[in-house]
Amino acid sequence: MASLLRPVPEYIECPNCNSEVEIWSDEEEAICSNCGALIVREKRLSCLEWCRYADKCRELIEEARRGGDTSGI
Structure with a gap:
């Protein structure tokens, strides 16, 4: 869940030229430099799409984005 609050860089190999392409965890696509x-990231389900506690997490994420307490995360 931390990557939902603070995106992190990930690296994917370009299928066209095999170069390493940086794509952030909150992005779906990037351009090979x-x-x-x-480069389009393979769609993967976020835990917010399948977890039965997702509503509670959404509340915590919104609170954290507003600068609230993140100790519950």
Whole structure:
């Protein structure tokens, strides 16, 4: 859940030129700086889409974004 509050860089290999492409955890696509190809991240479900406690987490995330207490995260 931390990556929902503070996105982190991830690295994907460009299928066009095999260069390493940086894509942030909250992004779905990036442009390869080597060849200009559009890299689309494989869709994966967030825990907010399947977890039965997702509503509680959404509340905590919104509170944290507003500068509230994040000790429950």
